[in-house]
Amino acid sequence: MFKVPPAIAAERLTICRACKHFKEATQSCGTLILGNKMSPEDLAEAEANNAITHYRKKLRLCGCHMPYKTKLSLWRCPINKWGRYKLNEEETEALAAFISGLPTQGVYTAQMVKEAAAWFTKMTGQRYGCSTCKAGVIFQFLKDSIGEANFDLG
Ligand code: SF4
Numbered sequence: 629m630f631k632v633p634p635a636i637a638a639e640r641l642t643i644c645r646a647c648k649h650f651k652e653a654t655q656s657c658g659t660l661i662l663g664n665k666m667s668p669e670d671l672a673e674a675e676a677n678n679a680i681t682h683y684r685k686k687l688r689l690c691g692c693h694m695p696y697k698t699k700l701s702l703w704r705c706p707i708n709k710w711g712r713y714k715l716n717e718e719e720t721e722a723l724a725a726f727i728s729g730l731p732t733q734g735v736y737t738a739q740m741v742k743e744a745a746a747w748f749t750k751m752t753g754q755r756y757g758c759s760t761c762k763a764g765v766i767f768q769f770l771k772d773s774i775g776e777a778n779f780d781l782g
Contacts, residue, residue, distance in 0.1 A: 631699050632713040635769060639752055640698035640710045647709060649680070649689055657697070657706070658689030682707045714750055723747055727771055736763060744770055 631637075644650045644657065654660035658678040666674065678689040687706055690697070697703050701713035715723065726743060730736065736744070741763045748766045749755050 632701050636713060636751060637699045639769065640705075641694060643705070643709050643754075644694045644698065649707075650694065654693070655695055656691060656693055658691050660693065661691030680707075710752055710754060719750075723770065730767070736767065741766075 632640075647657075649658050650656075651658065651660065658680075659674040661671065661674050661678070674691055675688070678691050680687055680689060690706055692703075698710075704710065704712045726747065730740060744763065744766045745755075747770055751770075
């Protein structure tokens, strides 16, 4: 399965670690589920623990080991705190062109900040409340990601 760039995996894991459903002891989303390594009774108990109601919707926490799951492109958070990794190779090239076209000195224009925030949301499924305040963080994230994505996709 396609793996996301390390900067994206790290961003996802940071979100998980701040989430009330994250279990520190097992590093899992809800109660850890180990598939066929569990007895039917333990599996049923874990599944019951992981059944939650989120904004009035009945959902199921995945029970996955998050340091592993956050690296996989097609996975997403069951309560949409982070999304699937959506960049294909063409989009990755477009992002690389955007990053390489940025000025190395001086300030970013409002249009550049807007475009960077859109890329960030596309890649992580998250929005920053104020993209201007967070511009430095967003640009650094994109630069780190594209460097690693180029390496990974090469
Ligand atoms: S995947 Fe989502 S629900 Fe599960 S620990 Fe991470 S942020 Fe929380």
